[in-house]
Amino acid sequence: MKRIKNSLIVFFLLLNILLFSVDSTFLTYTVAGNNIWKVTQDAYIVSEVLFRDYNLYYPEDLFIKGSKMYIADSGNARIVVYDMETGEATSIGDFKLWQPTGVFVTDEYIYVADPGSSEVVIFNLRGEEVKRIGRPTNPIFGETANYKPKKLVVNKRGNLYIVSEGTFEGIIQLDKDGEFLGYFGSNLVGVTLLDKFIDLFYTREQKEKFLHRIPKPYTNITIDDKGLIYTVTQKEYGNAIKKHNTIGLNILSASKERRMVDEDNFVDIAVDKDGRIYALTETGLIYEYDSEGNLIFSFGGRAISTERSGLFSVASAIEIDEMGKLYVLDKERGLVHVIVPTEYANILHQALNLYEQGKYIESKRLWEKVMTYDGYSKIAHYGLGKAYFQSARYDKAALHFKEAFARRDYSDAFWEMRNNFLQKNMGIILSLLVIIILIFTIIDLLSRYGKIKIKFHVKNKLLSDVLYIKNILRHPLDTFYYLQKKKHGSVLSASIIYLMFLLVILVDYFGRSFIFNLNTSDRNVGFVLLTSSSILFLWIISNWLVSSINDGKGTLRDIYVFTAYSFAPYILFQPLVILSTYVLTYNEKFLIDFASMFLISWSAVMLFTGVKETHDYDIKNTVKSILFTLGWVFVIILVYSIVYMLWDQLVETAFSIVQEVLYRVRNIR
Template sequence: MRSAIRKGLKLLIILFLALGIMPINAAAQNATAYTYTLSVDGRWMRTQDAYLAGGILLKDIGMQKPEDIFIDKNRIYVADTGGRRIVVMDRTTGSVEFVGEGLLSSPTGVFADGEGRIFVADSGLEKVALFSPDGDVLRWYERPDSPIFGKTTNFKPRKVLTDKGGNLYIVGEGSFDGIIQLGKKGEFLGYFGVNRTNVSLLEVLQDIFFTEEQKAKLFNRIPKTFHNIAIDNKGMIYSITQSIKGDAVKKHNVSGENILFESGNMMDEENFVDIAVGRYGQIYAVSETGLIYEYDSAGSLIFSFGGRAISTERNGLFTVASGIAVDENDFVYVLDRERGMVQVFYPTAFAGMMHRAVDLFEKGEYSESHRIWQEILRLSGISQIAHDGMGKGYFQAGNYEAAAKHFKIAQNRADYSEAYWEIRNLWLQENLGYILIALVLIRLALRLLGYYDRRYGILTPAKGSIKRVLDSKIVADVLYLKNFIRHPIDSFYYVRKDQKGSVLSATIIYFIALLVFIADYLFRGFLFNFHDARDTSYTYIVLLFFVPCALWVAGNYMVSSINEGEGRLKDVYIATAYSFAPFIMFMPVVIALTYVLTLNERFIIDFLTVIIWVWSGILLFIGLKEIHGYEIRDVVKNIFLSVFFMFIAVLAFSIIYMLWDQGAEFVNSILKEVSYRVA
């Protein structure tokens, strides 16, 4: 009897395991679009499936180019733009109702306020409609009559939402001043947030040479308009802006400023169309091509999934996506404008782990979140956000060494700087006494060495060898660099008279400057280094240094020859080399400081770098004045014409390269045609 019971239990266990495992395999096979995240080196990497395509909603009700979707409690609201109505679906019963039929013209945005009232942005009517839960019109919000709003300002609402105080936030078509704010009664409160315009070099020149009136007539400098908005449970406003790479997603504080940690440097898309916020503060954005990005509350990318259905229509892929919404279970609803339906994505256990880890950390439960991050890292390998989460957990636990290690892997320089500051502070507290003792001992050792050298001459042989090396012509000319720091005018005079410097010594100096340039470009400390030596071509760096130098020397000599300059080609070549004296002598100090200082002390690095390059520029200016025998005005003219020559040379090379490339392609196509006909 007992053996029969044991056999029955074994069969039941096997049956339960089979039922528990098989659906997982089937779901993984049904994933139509892979999930990606960022690796530690900033590249896309495939990871565990975070969301799986599930149900399809509202496919058979005939929606025509719907533009917006919103979820409030148990209801789904869709702005059926072409159908001129709002579709309301009950998620429990599946029943569908229509609001605004016969009243709306072109509803492009919909929002429900938690009490069942529905706000609709209608760009066709140029109004915002407020409906009761039963679908009755409560009021219309029309164009504000406030003088501050402006008499000629457009009011074409495309998206709308309200905060807990009942104030309206409206994204208007052509509203360049920001998001329009209206009070409960429709009074104009002002603009919320604004997209800043990046000033290009051309616009800087325009500011110099044109008046304000001329710029207003000739140039169109207006910021990008917001495309969509969302609000979270805390009342924070989020926005989407198209055609702004790295800054498309914004999280606004009460004054409208963007507070996302990754602002300006986010992994995003230029064609994002909608944004939504999850229960843990995670941010979802969808592009017109159906790519769905999920960020944490600070703006770091967690997942990317979805995509465009190119050849066939498949669940999980979209023809043209137009809206996104998230419910209380982290189910993601994406609106397909062309197919007129809503697709639902269900989070997997892996996504749940990620959300749980983020939530625990933000609640201050660092040890618990740390355990989940370890498991996520085991599953996802080299995920950037997993290492970042590990680093934050270690930092809060006071393990700054481990935190810095993970922050460095995750390329999180801001938090690495904080961890490094703590490490440096502790190290100084523990070792400052030893450092002072070591300095005193070194000082005493040097004095003793000097004493015994004066009395017994123990360093005389070494001094003799060093003197013989320093007295050689080539070494002396290279070391003559230091004189340009103290006496630049006299030093350039001696160069002009062939008493100091040579083509060979100048060539050596150029190569020394190249080594310093490579070190500055690739080997600064982690906090101040944004170039990966593994992915950088040394040929590119060498050309980046030598091509401008060569163009400058050639251009300056030719310009000076035309403008009665006294300097020879050799003089320009040597003077330019010696102008690198501050760069060669002091930039290594700056590079060393990048391994010691934190981001809070970045101004020191920036200040010293600017001083070094300005100093080198001043030396070059003095050198041109001395070797050409110019007045100050002539030197300025000479420099301007030399730079113009460099620009023309680069432009001419680009044109020749393009023509040569096209000519080679033309000849290649003719040869292929001839060989084909002969064959």
């Protein structure tokens, strides 16, 4: 009996594996803290594939309205209407359309974008042609402006928003009669460093000749139940998806801290009734976002050699119905894949709905369920953080905000924790401060009246030279003089100070508190050390070369030593700034930034003074020397970069030359 039971368990396990291997859309991914990709549980599976026996030829778009599916069958120049309840398919627009690529359906009409005829063709729900909207005649539209409607949506007032092929001014907005209302929500033009350089030095005529700064045209468009317009733009990595307000501005966060995780080859976009966004790439990847643009899942992919459910040859359109089912169009194979959410996705969606309604505490139980499926989910940690914060459990909230890399929210929780700590321990803190002040006051009074003598004598020469760094803070001119005369300082003591400087840089970069530690995950200790030490080395060598030409009195040894001592303000005080990051919150960030900038500026002044005193320059020659030194540093880095980029070609060329020489030597023999 036990053997039969075990056999049945194994059978059902194998059956589950087989079913999931057929219906799974391969792996589902989500993002953990710091936008690190993680494989998670299947969020969606394929329930069926439609139109296997129907001759769709390069379909470009689809639209769901009630129980009807409308497909822009571009290759066959028609709109296919598929009844999802009966399974029957009919067509409209035969012999009336040229190349339909976009379809949108309202309660009364079917709107078709037809770039082949450069028109928007309107049918009633029975398939009868009602109207054609051609090129706007309004002079404001422009005689040379492109008008080839590719995609379109219609709002509740009947106004049309048209994505036109090659139109970079924005979305063409027409009223229900086809009158031009203006362009809506144009993309911004990206300006590179080269462009800024050209702006400084090129004339107006040269700019017009060499620069063609035009915004990228939109790729696709959709509209939600509230009338908000959503667009996707190809080749716009980090800003490909936009959610436009009524005046066309993007209201999705595009800041450096919360830049969207996206792709640069999105071809379509859909929005469900709860405001969640689904974006489709040409390679079949589907990205799901919440209403604020935070990535929830990524799944799907490209079918390389064989047809497989949930994978696509060339994906072209995505839609979602009221039940949350996704419909993805594969235009190369003429198929529609129907993808349904799993229990995992449904629980997460319920939690998101409560979260977006501000019901953070009510969503806590659901977020905890989500965590049983995936303990790394960034969005789940953030939701739990909000729930704990609203419950005044700030320590728990801080832990989850940290896992979600939500620095501002972590800062708010930390502020509450700090405030509670200060309220409970203010008496003890003040007492300790008074005691410390009294101790120092008594010691100072006793030393003044000769009761005690506090004086430290450092007999070790190396230790004395290293500690001499503090002297530069009060007497910089004397310090540089004695360094040059070799009364203080040495190459070894300077080397130790350089090591201290590099250590402070490392701690500054990696050791700040979570709120202020903004380093990226692709940086490591070796990279920071190599970069910092390389710049130091280039400065020393370049300044020595420049001073040799410009009659500077400092030797290579002098430059090496005074440069090290010039960093005294940063070395001595930046650790205090780093420690303060564990006490201050994000709202007090300006204090950290000001202190760091002050210390860097102070060190720069010390370096300027060191160049002036060591080389015996006046102010004019000091500025000249520093500028030339920085110029040499820039040139060396530029040359290195060019050689590094061309290194493979250089090695290949050298290898070819060697082979040719050996070949000719053999032939001569």
